[in-house]
Amino acid sequence: MNRKLLFLAVALVVGVTGSNLVYAQSKKPIINPPPTAKDWANLAKLPDWSGVWNPKITDQDKQAKTNMPPWIPAANEMIQFQLAEEKAGRPPPLFVNCLPEAMPSWMLITHNAMEILFTPGRVTMLGESDGNRLRRIYTDGRPHPEDPDPTFHGHSIGKWEGDTLVIDTIGILPQSLIAISEAAGVPNNGDMRVIERIHLVGKDELHDEIEVIAPKVLTKPWKTTRIFFRQRAQKYDIVEGVCLEGYFAPGKDKQGNDIFVPIQHDVGGNRIPPK
Amino acid sequence: MKFKTLIGLALSVLVATSSMQALAHHSTTMFDREKVYTITGSVQEVQWTNPHVAIFILGTIKEGDSPTLWLMEMTSPGNLVRAGGWTRNVVKAGDKVVVDFSPLRNGTKGGALKKITLVDTGKFYTADIRAQESANLEERDQK
Numbered sequence: 001m002n003r004k005l006l007f008l009a010v011a012l013v014v015g016v017t018g019s020n021l022v023y024a025q026s027k028k029p030i031i032n033p034p035p036t037a038k039d040w041a042n043l044a045k046l047p048d049w050s051g052v053w054n055p056k057i058t059d060q061d062k063q064a065k066t067n068m069p070p071w072i073p074a075a076n077e078m079i080q081f082q083l084a085e086e087k088a089g090r091p092p093p094l095f096v097n098c099l100p101e102a103m104p105s106w107m108l109i110t111h112n113a114m115e116i117l118f119t120p121g122r123v124t125m126l127g128e129s130d131g132n133r134l135r136r137i138y139t140d141g142r143p144h145p146e147d148p149d150p151t152f153h154g155h156s157i158g159k160w161e162g163d164t165l166v167i168d169t170i171g172i173l174p175q176s177l178i179a180i181s182e183a184a185g186v187p188n189n190g191d192m193r194v195i196e197r198i199h200l201v202g203k204d205e206l207h208d209e210i211e212v213i214a215p216k217v218l219t220k221p222w223k224t225t226r227i228f229f230r231q232r233a234q235k236y237d238i239v240e241g242v243c244l245e246g247y248f249a250p251g252k253d254k255q256g257n258d259i260f261v262p263i264q265h266d267v268g269g270n271r272i273p274p275k
Numbered sequence: 276m277k278f279k280t281l282i283g284l285a286l287s288v289l290v291a292t293s294s295m296q297a298l299a300h301h302s303t304t305m306f307d308r309e310k311v312y313t314i315t316g317s318v319q320e321v322q323w324t325n326p327h328v329a330i331f332i333l334g335t336i337k338e339g340d341s342p343t344l345w346l347m348e349m350t351s352p353g354n355l356v357r358a359g360g361w362t363r364n365v366v367k368a369g370d371k372v373v374v375d376f377s378p379l380r381n382g383t384k385g386g387a388l389k390k391i392t393l394v395d396t397g398k399f400y401t402a403d404i405r406a407q408e409s410a411n412l413e414e415r416d417q418k
Contacts, residue, residue: 054357058406089380091302111404113353129326129351183302204410231357233413239353241325249322271322271329273346273385 032140035120043118047163047199053206053228053238054113060226064180069212069222073230075186082184084089093181101178102152103169104194107208109179115227115238123158123165123275129241137167144170152176154194164199178212178222189216204230306377306387312336316371318363323363326351332374343403347376347388349402353364358407359400366391366400 048171071079082092083175095101095142101110110131121140127133135154148155148171155171197209206228213221251261287295316334330348333342355361366372376386392399409415 016341054407056408058408073352086302086304087303089307091304094302111354112351113357128353181302183304229408231410231412233411236412239356241351241353243326245325246327249324271327271346271348271385273383274331274344275378 001033009077022129028141032121039120043120046118046160049116049118049200049206051204052113052231053236054198054231054236055110056227056229057111060109061183063224064184067224069178069180070219071186072217072219075217079180079184080184086181086183094179095182098246100152101179102133103154103172104210104212105179105185106133106135106153106223107196107210109181109185111182112241113231113236113238113240126238128238129243137165139165144168154192156172161197164197167194167198168183169194169196174216178214186217188214191215206230303387304404305379305381307380308377308387310378311375311389312378312386314374314376315344315356316344316372316374318366318368318372319344320368321366321388323352325353328352328355330374330391332371343384345376346385347391348385349388350404352359353379354404354407355402357399359402360402361400365398366393371395 018165061222082094084177085092095105100106106127110127112127112133112135114125114127117124117126121138123137123139125133125135125137135153135156137158139158141159144157145156150171150173152173154169156167156169158165158167160166170193172188172194174190174192176192178188178192192212192214195211195213197229198209199207199209201207208226209223210226210229211221212218212221244263245260247262248260249263251259253259314334314336317330319329319331319333322329325397328351330347331351332345332347333407334345335342348359349355352361352363373392373394374388375390376388388402390399390401
């Protein structure tokens with residue numbers, strides 16, 4: 001009996017300890033290790049992407065005509081309608097709600113500048129004129145999460161192939177548009193993947209070679225290259241740009257305090273002109 | 276009644292009578308780019324705000340007309356600085372100006388500003404977002 005009791009006790013202890021071990025293994029937090037001096041020093045080996053980068057908008061305009069994505073018929077119908085409306089002076093209001101332009105449209109059709117920051121294990125892209133433009137690209141070797149929460153900019157992992165940053169992005173909200181202009185684009189409808197190869201061409205031009213894989217709206221992957229120019233003069237530094245600020249004009253309340261006064265806009269995003 | 280107050284009043288009425296719409300990055304084909312009008316008058320108000328700067332001008336397009344209030348839309352402050360050499364204070368309320376602009380197609384008193392010239396100094400500023408398409412713009416500025 002005593003031996004039986006002892007056996008039971010041992011089995012219980014082993015069992016509990018064992019399950020604790022399993023528990024501990026499955027819940028072991030993955031730590032972002034503090035960067036070492038070597039990690040910081042290694043950043044100096046990366047290409048110099050400092051400065052402010054503004055987009056080549058005329059090339060965006062051109063590609064809207066010369067490099068049409070291979071839309072499925074329903075998406076193409078939507079695009080053709082939008083193009084006709086725009087041509088008629090009634091541009092469809094695609095990006096007028098102050099939500100982020102999101103991926104991949106930020107890279108495709110932005111009219112605004114961006115800057116790119118390197119820190120150990122990560123590349124960060126920050127955009128002007130929209131408080132919500134921010135991409136975090138993890139270069140620390142991590143994989144994508146198994147089932148990431150969809151976000152406007154998705155989950156991005158990157159690796160350096162020489163002086164080219166190769167980025168893989170998944171987990172983008174299905175509502176995010178694949179846009180060819182500010183007035184023509186369709187929601188990706190889910191399962192989209194964006195692969196980018198970003199590198200310098202010459203001293204002060206940055207190319208983003210983009211491949212959009214969007215099986216719900218494209219018949220095959222679509223490739224395009226978007227071009228950005230470097231500015232180094234301090235007068236061109238990125239400035240704050242809160243999109244919602246456009247809802248308001250500076251005004252005064254009855255006590256003379258400075259306040260924001262709501263103002264009216266039309267559906268196209270313009271202030272209403274005087275009658 | 277001051278015109279700023281008039282503008283405020285007009286805007287309040289609009290806010291009261293219509294539903295709110297947001298704005299952000301939009302196409303500009305509501306402006307008729309094939310037409311360029313010139314208005315001569317005075318600046319009533321400058322709204323140096325993101326994502327689009329606006330200037331209200333009280334002026335005339337044809338000589339002899341009575342002055343009316345027009346709204347000129349532009350790109351963002353950051354782009355105006357880079358593309359057109361602007362700063363927040365280069366155009367102020369009260370300035371006498373000549374403005375070239377593309378009018379709204381719907382006939383209301385609004386337009387996309389192309390160029391504004393200060394009558395007193397002859398200085399001018401442009402608002403072409405596509406005028407910043409080269410690297411190191413400061414080198415161009417110095418020429």
